[in-house]
Amino acid sequence: MTTHPVTASRHGEHRERFERIDSCVREWALDKGSDEHDFPVLIAADTLRRAEYPEAFPHLLMAPAVALDPAAPLARGNVLLTESFLSPAVCYHAYAQLAHTTLDRGATLTARGHCFRNEAGADLVPGRRQIEFEMREVILVGAPDWIEERLTALKPGVESLAREFGLEAQWQPANDPFFLPRAQGKAHMQRLLGTKIELCLPDGLAVASINRHRAFFGERFDILTAEGTHAHSACVAFGLDRWAAQATRPAAPL
Amino acid sequence: MTQSQTIPAVDREGFAASLVRFINEELPKLDRRDRAWEVVATDTALFEGGRLDSLSILHLIARVEELTGRPVPDQLVVMKHFRSVEAMTSAFCTKTNP
Numbered sequence: 328m329t330t331h332p333v334t335a336s337r338h339g340e341h342r343e344r345f346e347r348i349d350s351c352v353r354e355w356a357l358d359k360g361s362d363e364h365d366f367p368v369l370i371a372a373d374t375l376r377r378a379e380y381p382e383a384f385p386h387l388l389m390a391p392a393v394a395l396d397p398a399a400p401l402a403r404g405n406v407l408l409t410e411s412f413l414s415p416a417v418c419y420h421a422y423a424q425l426a427h428t429t430l431d432r433g434a435t436l437t438a439r440g441h442c443f444r445n446e447a448g449a450d451l452v453p454g455r456r457q458i459e460f461e462m463r464e465v466i467l468v469g470a471p472d473w474i475e476e477r478l479t480a481l482k483p484g485v486e487s488l489a490r491e492f493g494l495e496a497q498w499q500p501a502n503d504p505f506f507l508p509r510a511q512g513k514a515h516m517q518r519l520l521g522t523k524i525e526l527c528l529p530d531g532l533a534v535a536s537i538n539r540h541r542a543f544f545g546e547r548f549d550i551l552t553a554e555g556t557h558a559h560s561a562c563v564a565f566g567l568d569r570w571a572a573q574a575t576r577p578a579a580p581l
Numbered sequence: 582m583t584q585s586q587t588i589p590a591v592d593r594e595g596f597a598a599s600l601v602r603f604i605n606e607e608l609p610k611l612d613r614r615d616r617a618w619e620v621v622a623t624d625t626a627l628f629e630g631g632r633l634d635s636l637s638i639l640h641l642i643a644r645v646e647e648l649t650g651r652p653v654p655d656q657l658v659v660m661k662h663f664r665s666v667e668a669m670t671s672a673f674c675t676k677t678n679p
Contacts, residue, residue, distance in 0.1 A: 500659075512635030515658045519628060519638065 337571075345571040348492060349439055349463055352565050355484055356465045361437035366420035368441050369411040374423040377547045380415060383510045384503070387444040389413040389458075413443035417464040418562040425468055426548040430558055433469025433477065439567070440464075454572025455532060465563040468545070470552045474559045478537060481563055485535050488565075489526060493576030494534055501525040501536065534569045538562050596648055596674035597623050600666045603644045608633075611640055623666040638663070645673050 337345050357363065369391065375381060381388055390413060392406040399405045414420065417440040425434065443459050450456050467477050482498075489496050501523045502514035517523045522541065525533035538561060544550070545557035552558050601623060609618040619625075619632065627633050633641065641663070642653050653673070662672035 510635070512637075512639040515638045515642070515655075516635045518655075518658055519660050519663055521660070 341571060344574060345567060348570045348574065349461075349567055351491065352463050352488060352567075353437065353439070355488060356437035356463070359435065359465070359481060359484065361435045361465055364421070364424075364436050364438040366414070366417060366438050366440050368414055368443075370414045370419060371423065372410045372412055374419055375412050375415070378419050378422065378544065379547070380419070383505050383513065384415065384444075386506045387415060387446070387504070389415075389443045389445050414440060415444055416442055416564070417462050418466045418560075418564075421466045421468070422544040422548045422550065422560065425550045425558075427550075429551040429553065429555075430469060431553050433467065433473040435477065436466045436468075438464060438466070454568055457568060460566065460568045463565045463567060466560070467562065468550060468558050468560045470554070470556075471541075471559045474539070474561050478539070478561055478563075482537065485526060485537075485563060485565075489534060491576070492570060492574040494526075494528060494570065494573060496526045496528050496534055498524045498537075499527045499533075501533065528573060532569060532573065534566055534573065536564045538564065593670055593674050597666050597670045599648060600641075600644065600669060604641070604666070607644075608637055608640060612637070621666070623670070625665055627663065627665055628660070641669075645669060649673055 353363075372390075375388070390408050391411060392401075392408055394401040395405050395407040417438050420438070420440070421436050439461060441459060442462050446456050446458055451458065465481065467474050469477075486496075500518055500521060502517040503523065505511055505514045520539075522539040524537050526535040527533050540560045540562075542557040542559050544560045550558040550560075601621060604621050604627070605618070612618070621627065621632070638658075642658065645653055657672065662668055
């Protein structure tokens with residue numbers, strides 16, 4: 328297995344295990360009624376601004392750059408940001424896609440995507456923390472009661488998938504690594520309201536998470552329910568690189 | 582923080598009254614959303630209906646720290662300690678830390 332900590336090179340047996348894991352998670356997501364999407368690696372800067380990502384996680388955000396002066400080498404001092412960022416998560420694409428719509432019923436989407444976060448170099452370990460990694464997410468957008476019903480139904484499935492690959496893990500309350508002092512309150516709120524839980528291995532490594540956003544994205548992307556209220560949202564996220572690195576049991580071949 | 586550290590001399594009634602006053606009178610002034618604030622009592626569920634937001638909780642923690650004279654560790658910022666003023670009083674206004 329060759330896996331560079333900042334990218335996600337895979338080949339041979341490791342690649343097969345990675346794909347087998349995603350295939351199982353994908354089949355489960357589709358079986359639960361998910362509509363499958365493919366989203367690009369790049370995400371519009373405006374989408375992340377609307378999601379307030381640059382304010383909450385400026386330390387994690389990564390962006391492609393072009394040469395300010397195309398006649399000179401692309402190097403420090405000759406870079407220009409574009410109107411795109413590198414996707415830090417999959418689900419933001421879904422909210423942008425549903426922006427300014429009224430849902431006649433709850434929407435369930437699934438997508439696998441490359442994600443980029445500017446993690447500290449000292450923390451980078453292949454299969455545990457990488458700058459580039461892949462996630463599969465199941466994204467729910469709809470009325471609050473519907474979201475809770477769906478999450479209640481999906482949660483045991485996440486546990487079963489983990490067991491299937493030999494991942495002995497427990498749900499734990501969690502919060503995102505918000506950066507600015509103002510955003511630290513969001514971390515406190517996540518713990519208080521139980522809006523983020525992670526499925527953690529005994530050493531604390533999170534392999535999946537359930538994130539309740541309440542009406543945060545519904546308000547910012549103007550997504551309405553049939554009742555005319557802002558839609559709530561949630562996502563179930565699987566860190567595929569971590570699953571592939573930590574799995575101790577091979578599942579059925581593809 | 583050790584379990585045996587004591588807090589400044591603030592009695593339970595004074596602690597609770599100070600928090601209620603802070604929530605009803607000071608937090609609305611600090612709120613930037615220009616919304617109506619319902620008056621809370623000691624047993625009011627503070628986090629139902631979006632009454633408090635992510636900025637409010639920071640102010641509230643700071644107020645508890647002022648009253649107790651000690652920082653509130655992140656691991657104590659959980660719902661059972663912040664559900665209401667009563668819960669906050671029970672958690673933080675004790676002779677020893679929770």
